[in-house]
Amino acid sequence: MITMGLLWAGLACFALGFSISALAAEVVPDQQGPALVDDGADTTRILAIFEAISQVPRCSKDEERIAAWLVQWAEERGFPVKTDAFSNVLISVPAAEGYADAPVVALQAHMDMVCQKTADSDHDFTTDPIRLVRDGEWLRATDTTLGADDGIGMAIALFLAEEPGLKRPALELLFTTDEEVDMTGAEGLAEDALKAERFINIDSDTEGFVTLGAAGGVTMEITLPLAFAPLSPGQATYSLRVDGLLGGHSGVEIHKNRANANVLIARALNEAVPFRLISFAGGSADNAITPASELVLALEPEHEDALKARIVAFEQEIRGEYPEETGLSVTLEALPNPADAALSAADTARLIERVFTNGPKSFPDCPRLPTTSASC
Numbered sequence: 001m002i003t004m005g006l007l008w009a010g011l012a013c014f015a016l017g018f019s020i021s022a023l024a025a026e027v028v029p030d031q032q033g034p035a036l037v038d039d040g041a042d043t044t045r046i047l048a049i050f051e052a053i054s055q056v057p058r059c060s061k062d063e064e065r066i067a068a069w070l071v072q073w074a075e076e077r078g079f080p081v082k083t084d085a086f087s088n089v090l091i092s093v094p095a096a097e098g099y100a101d102a103p104v105v106a107l108q109a110h111m112d113m114v115c116q117k118t119a120d121s122d123h124d125f126t127t128d129p130i131r132l133v134r135d136g137e138w139l140r141a142t143d144t145t146l147g148a149d150d151g152i153g154m155a156i157a158l159f160l161a162e163e164p165g166l167k168r169p170a171l172e173l174l175f176t177t178d179e180e181v182d183m184t185g186a187e188g189l190a191e192d193a194l195k196a197e198r199f200i201n202i203d204s205d206t207e208g209f210v211t212l213g214a215a216g217g218v219t220m221e222i223t224l225p226l227a228f229a230p231l232s233p234g235q236a237t238y239s240l241r242v243d244g245l246l247g248g249h250s251g252v253e254i255h256k257n258r259a260n261a262n263v264l265i266a267r268a269l270n271e272a273v274p275f276r277l278i279s280f281a282g283g284s285a286d287n288a289i290t291p292a293s294e295l296v297l298a299l300e301p302e303h304e305d306a307l308k309a310r311i312v313a314f315e316q317e318i319r320g321e322y323p324e325e326t327g328l329s330v331t332l333e334a335l336p337n338p339a340d341a342a343l344s345a346a347d348t349a350r351l352i353e354r355v356f357t358n359g360p361k362s363f364p365d366c367p368r369l370p371t372t373s374a375s376c
């Protein structure tokens with residue numbers, strides 16, 4: 001089983017923060033008849049644990065029962081177990097015989113799942129088990145999401161803890177809450193909760209891949225004092241739109257050289273011509289690369305031609321920088337109804353430069369910005 005091989009390579013070698021494939025496309029034995037494929041003994045055991053997990057409702061923010069199930073699982077096996085105010089569960093598993101001196105390894109999975117169902121389903125996620133269906137080499141659920149994310153990660157961790165005969169160090173099994181919504185479980189975990197200095201997250205979705213490192217993420221709420229004032233006589237109102245970008249997931253697709261419309265629109269305007277910001281709207285989710293953005297600005301009509309020329313040149317520049325963004329369009333349009341008020345030119349420049357051009361780098365006091373590190 002490739003995934004387990006990778007996992008053990010990870011235990012032996014890597015330090016902080018990587019993921020293993022979560023067997024999301026694996027199968028469970030058909031309850032109505034003989035298995036159609038030979039899963040192998042380990043996979044069969046893991047999938048049996050996954051099936052047991054699937055009996056327990058565990059939508060995000062409704063994890064008390066799966067947390068209690070985990071506590072009971074640990075108590076039945078005599079493993080010390082702790083919970084905290086965020087319903088995280090931490091199970092301490094002793095080392096296999098002969099491995100007491102090996103460094104402790106933490107295995108982490110999240111206990112919540114995304115709860116979605118078909119429009120005509122009467123499934124009640126607050127009470128009903130997920131109904132698993134064996135479909136050849138695939139496992140699926142009847143009319144609902146499967147919950148392999150991250151139930152199979154939980155199942156792998158539990159399997160490694162209880163499977164007799166494995167040569168392994170002491171484990172800390174950490175099961176966190178609310179990963180699919182706001183990660184309050186992981187965020188609320190006490191800093192000294194773990195003894196382990198080696199940590200393996202089991203929540204990736206590409207089978208056969210081990211990721212060394214971690215993509216950090218921070219949501220920033222920025223408050224800047226800004227003053228609006230009436231437009232000057234003669235100033236006109238324009239809309240500048242960047243549109244048609246590929247967008248995508250800010251974690252999964254961040255390496256694909258995709259453009260962010262918010263950043264582009266700020267770059268297009270930064271030091272172009274004097275203007276005053278009226279509004280700026282772009283993006284709908286923290287974890288999405290923004291595909292479209294609109295900025296409304298006040299401009300002296302005498303600067304209109306210069307701005308148009310700047311935008312034409314900028315569009316060419318961007319097409320060279322992002323050759324795959326073939327749908328890119330940048331449009332400047334005079335709006336028929338002028339706005340009542342806009343920021344000063346100075347406030348506009350500050351906002352564009354600090355927030356949209358240089359982003360978090362402009363805020364050196366901001367704690368917990370993502371960093372990368374790796375050791376092996």
Ligand SMILES: [Zn+2]
Pocket residue numbers: 110149150179203
């Ligand atoms: Zn997940």
